Amino acid sequence: MSPIWGSMAQYEMVHWSWAIAVYLFLAGLSSGSIMVALLVKWNRHERSNSSIWDAMIKSGAVVAPLSILLGLLLLIVDLGRPLSFYWLLIRYNITSVMSLGVLFLLLYTPIVIVFMLLVFERSVMKYTFLAPLVALIQAVKELHSYAKIIEYFLFVTALCISSYTGFLLSALYAIPLWNSPILPILFITSSISLGIAVNILTGLLFFQKYD
Amino acid sequence: MGKAYRLLYDENACIGCQACSVACRVEHGVPEDFFRLQVRMELKGVFPRLGMSYERMACVMCEDAPCVSVCPTFASFQDKDGLVHIDERVCITCKYCILACPYHARFINPLKNVVEKCDFCYESRVSKALLPVCVSICPTEALMFGDMNEHDSLVYETSHKEALIFPKAHLKTKPKVAFLPKRKGMKS
Ligand code: SF4
């Protein structure tokens, strides 16, 4: 029923715009594709360069960093005061899923970028304008004895990224439908299925070499 | 000892005149079309048992406040008396609190681009031992405000005489605002 006095506009506003919706998708895409790529790498990686497995790893290594970087941009754009976003990096409220998300993203994003550089090491070497990155790659390769541990760590952070978005929404009392513990599970499932699909698709489109 | 503020809203005494809402606008410069406080009026019931229903819409000052626990930068915080405030300096307007508040109490002030809500007039009045402006202006004394630790206060006495309803109590947010429900029934 419409009210007799007063405006209801305030109570019907959409507060998180399309940018957040797209971000949630991109975060799921990024974490899903890197998780699938890692699982493939650990279980199915043969030395041949032509298998679909190899293409899937390459696809994950490209899709994950690009989509998360685009997502981060959208996150900041949606803030009412984008230029104040640095407070997010200074103050952490561990009871806030958003703060936890910032922490996960700070761990996840750099590792996933390094993962991309390592997978595409040879392409990086080819281009001179990427020369500064070569030193980084060399430095990271010094750590190769820890490679497996770092990959496990990356997998865990990716899992955190794909589930925290679900917890983020399930904390919203204003929208009772989302206020449910099923949401994070739904988010992880959809992120992994998305990862599989995207890795096969971009793998076939861009990284498949036919012998 | 900290204060245990409580605000009571008597639905039986309210006549829906909106004096509280207007006084609040003036006191805090709330922009047009936004509300820190409004009394929602609806005609309820089935003929011939009709009645007006009044509902106070404003922050209820939760003790376990969802807005505080979701705020990533501690911009929403609780003071020593358990009142919830917003530190405009560190609010990044992420809007998480708006969506987390079960009482739809928060909005973005379009002039300042910062989140705003009822603060019990803490800065301008309550900290100077004045009543919140809505309470002091109500012509029918439907609003009562005071400290539950003072046993001779009006809110203490009323709270122990009447059956109170805490809004959305099932969410366990422990509001400091309580309602005296309508005694006259209307069929709904
Ligand atoms: S009513 Fe809303 S804004 Fe007020 S303290 Fe509770 S959750 Fe926070």
Ligand code: SF4
């Ligand atoms: S909008 Fe401001 S007060 Fe609300 S959760 Fe975000 S930073 Fe905190």
